[in-house]
Amino acid sequence: MQIELDGRVFDVFITRKNNKNMYLRVKPDGIHISCHYFVTKGMILTFIVQNKDSILKSSEFLDKKEKKKEEFYYLGKRYNVVLLNTISKIEFVDDTVYVKNKTYLNTFLKKECERVFSERLDVCYNLFEEAIPYPKLTIGKMTRKWGYNSKNKKTIKLNSELIKYSIDEIDYVIIHELCHFIEFNHSRAFWSYVKKYKPDYKNNTKVLKEE
Numbered sequence: 001m002q003i004e005l006d007g008r009v010f011d012v013f014i015t016r017k018n019n020k021n022m023y024l025r026v027k028p029d030g031i032h033i034s035c036h037y038f039v040t041k042g043m044i045l046t047f048i049v050q051n052k053d054s055i056l057k058s059s060e061f062l063d064k065k066e067k068k069k070e071e072f073y074y075l076g077k078r079y080n081v082v083l084l085n086t087i088s089k090i091e092f093v094d095d096t097v098y099v100k101n102k103t104y105l106n107t108f109l110k111k112e113c114e115r116v117f118s119e120r121l122d123v124c125y126n127l128f129e130e131a132i133p134y135p136k137l138t139i140g141k142m143t144r145k146w147g148y149n150s151k152n153k154k155t156i157k158l159n160s161e162l163i164k165y166s167i168d169e170i171d172y173v174i175i176h177e178l179c180h181f182i183e184f185n186h187s188r189a190f191w192s193y194v195k196k197y198k199p200d201y202k203n204n205t206k207v208l209k210e211e
Contacts, residue, residue, distance in 0.1 A: 003031070003045060005052050008059070016043065022047050026058035046151065072097060072105070074112070076166030081105065113139050113163045117174075121156075124174040127197050132181040146208060149174040149180035165207070172204035 011030030020157040022035040024047065033044055048055065058085040072081045079097040090108050091098040099105045121137055137193050142148065148157040156177040162170050175198045183190035194201050 001039070003048055005049075005056060008056070010055070010059075012044070012048070014102075016128075024048070024051055025053070026055055026062065028062050031055060058192050073164035074109070074161070076118070076169070093141055106128050109163055110160070113160050116163065116170065117158050120170050121174055123170055124178060124197070127175070128178060130193075132178060135178070135181075147177040149177045149184070151181060157175075169204050172198050172201050173208075175201075 001009055001014070009018060013030055015032070015034045016039075017034060019034060019036050022033065022039060022044070025032045025034075031048060033047070035044065036118070038110055044211045055165070071153045073077050074097070077095070079092070079095055081102075082096055082098050083101060084098050085100060087098055089100075089102055090104065097105075101127045117139060118137060121135075125132075125134055135149075136153070138157045139160050140157060146159045146162060150156070156174070158170075158173060158177075162173060176194055179190055179193040179197070184191055198204065
């Protein structure tokens, strides 16, 4: 089933369960509806139209997110990528990056994650007045989190996608995870520690949520 909203055509996927209510979620492939077995097609279409503004906003957000995945960002700046077989190393010139191939580009980002994140961990750790352990740093892709703290193992993990963001956002995520060694929750006390070492952290959370 499909539906058109303000000129945009969406595929509609319906999952029927023993639900009391109808639920809607926008994904890259379309609108997903979860509803009771007896809900009619007309009721579903009406429900979608009633939530049109929210659907279009969510779809725009997903489009931006997918577009950013296809573009090359490094430390908060977008670069045009030019592939040149004649060069053996990566070169940045203004808003353009010249590289031999995309494999080399990915290798560069992986090495930069290790270098930049390690350097920023040192900087951020040395801000703390509280007695916290110096954590082991691990790096990898995460779908729902920018960082993760394993208090028992004294380890923090950073999302490799953070290399696309500015040092300011990277520092925020590191400070956030270090604060979990003091307060292993998201209580008011926890956020007071985050604010202590990153007074403008709300700007960082806004950037990371928007992207």
